[in-house]
Amino acid sequence: MATQSNTSTKTFTRDEVSKHRTKGDLWIIIDSKVYDISRFANLHPGGLNVLLDEEVAGQDATKIFFGLHRHEVLLKPAYARLQIGTLQDESPVILAPIPGQISTVPYGEPTWLTNGYYSPYFKESHRALQKAFRKFVDEVIYPDAQACEESGKRLSQSVVDLMAEKNINAMRLGPGKHLKGLTLMDGVVQPEEFDYFHEMILNQEVSRIGARGYGDGLLAGMVIGLPPVLNFGSEELKRKVIPEVFGGKKFICLAISEAFAGSDVAGLKTTATKTEDGKHWIVNGTKKWITNGTFAGYFTVGCRTEGGFTVILVERGEGVETMPIKTSYSSAAGTAYITFDNVKVPVENTLGPEDAGLIVMLSNFNHERWVMTCVSIRSQRMVVEECMKWVNQREVFGRPLVSQAVIRHKLAGMIARVESAQAWLENVTYQMTKMSYKQQSAKLAGQIGFIKMYATRTAQETAADAVQIFGGRGITKTGMGRFIEHYHRTVTFDSLLGGAEDVLGDLGVRQAIKQMPKNARL
Ligand code: HEM
DSSP states (O other): OOEESSSSOEEEOHHHHHTOEETTEEEEEETTEEEEOTTGGGGOTTOSHHHHSTTTTTSBOHHHHHHHSOTHHHHSHHHHTTEEEEETTOOOSSOOOOTTOOOOSTTSSOGGGSTTOOOSSOOHHHHHHHHHHHHHIIIIIHHHHHHHHHHOOOOOHHHHHHHHHTTHHHHTTOSSGGGTTOOBGGGTBOGGGOOHHHHHHHHHHHGGGOOHHHHHHTTHHHHHHSHHHHHHSOHHHHHHHHHHHHTTSSOEEEEOOOSSOSSOGGGOOOEEEEOTTSSEEEEEEEEEEETTGGGOSEEEEEEEETTEEEEEEEESOTTEEEEEOOOSSOGGGOOEEEEEEEEEEEGGGEESSTTBTHHHHHHHHHHHHHHHHHHHHHHHHHHHHHHHHHHHHOEETTEEGGGSHHHHHHHHHHHHHHHHHHHHHHHHHHHHHHSOHHHHHHHHHHHHHHHHHHHHHHHHHHHHHHHHHHGGGGGOSSSTTHHHHHHHHHTHHHHHTTSOHHHHHHHHHHHHHHTOOTTOOO
8 A cells, every 4th residue: 555655755565556557557667766657658759558568567667767768868857757656665776866976887987086096196176176067067067068969059158157257267278377366166276276187177077068069169269269369469458358258258269270271371361461551450261160150259360461371369340250060060069151351450469470370370289189188088988988887787688788798898998998098198188287388399299199199089989889889879869879879970070170180190200200319220
């Protein structure tokens, strides 16, 4: 007989539940919770008949349920309210994720976050930032990411405002003077102690959202477009632009590539010519694949000028038009095609030396590639975690999927790849904390090229393996394999943004050969 354990939760015996097993009077048990699906059954996306099966109707359907649905299905309010009680003297084993929680799935977290393991690199402030920021990502960013990745809308202003309040935007530009005097993430880390490991944490935590287009829409344009202003802009320009961007009032993007040319700067066709009085630039041309371009208010633009190449900050206004480009990830990224038609820009907006602006671009490449590497490696880890869960819960031929040797072989490769990439990343990051920016350019450009090449290549291998493990679900946009489908569809972005793999590998080898000692012989 049903007993009332408190005002809202009834308890039932398994026997009682088993009496409700027909169309119109249908109960099931999932993880000790009792659901009345009598009315829902007709609306069930998987159909009515499967619910009337004798192993399901009135029975404990935990195993079969988790073989077919993600846990999040039961957490949705529309479905959660189908629960009418729990089993007497039993409690749930499968607990809902708690915001900020650390995964206990083996290899679901980097070693430094895994209970019982050690790392020489991470101090208390790193751990405090990780803890606070993960909670923020889970509670604030993740729900917005899922909604916008689907709708294609840019991130919500309420998220930007909260990020600004906690100075997350400023932290994403890495350590430096721009953090002075700011309260970072409610004070968990002091500006003067903020280093590249803190920044790595932000990059890696945010990539757990599993929404690649939104991830770039989450102000990636700022990460690559603002440093030229920060490092090469006049004091007056910085005073105006930086607070607006960090404060989330205006967005910025980096506009270099064109349909005509990418990193081949000599081939760019966008021009900037001076007015007769020398007070303005007149900018004409087009730019393509510009992340955050559709909603940016500022554009850091690479232009051909009379004697070379110059970087100019253009503000959205007369003559600037942006159009969305459809790519294989969501338009939440704001990827744009931009036209500049006789746009008048004050010469004070010039960033760095006139006609010698290549240095402005090159100076940020290493940092940009390192950021992408952080993201690529952490996304790979999420795929490892998804696969670990799936192979454990999915049954084939009456046994868990992981009992197949070929599946274990694939997992071995995935784990080895992500662990080696993370260990290398931590080493490179440590070097960054010890070197000046100039030393980094000289000594780490090649290493960063290599690690990005390695990370994005292994990411693609892992994506392909994950699809094989998930089968049809790995190519289905909803349900069990939805993160795998998304990852597999969008993984290529990382391998192209910031330089194609072969180009980066080649850069690394050329740098190494340049440093070969003259007396080296076999
Ligand atoms: C409270 C109970 C249940 C709820 C709220 C529910 C909800 C859903 C939802 C939302 C989907 C769409 C796929 C997704 O987004 O994951 C689905 C699919 C499905 N459900 Fe259920 N379901 C329930 C119980 C069951 C049970 C007990 C079975 C047992 C056979 C079942 C069998 C299926 C099947 C076969 C599919 C299609 C799966 C696929 O396309 O891969 N469902 N269900």
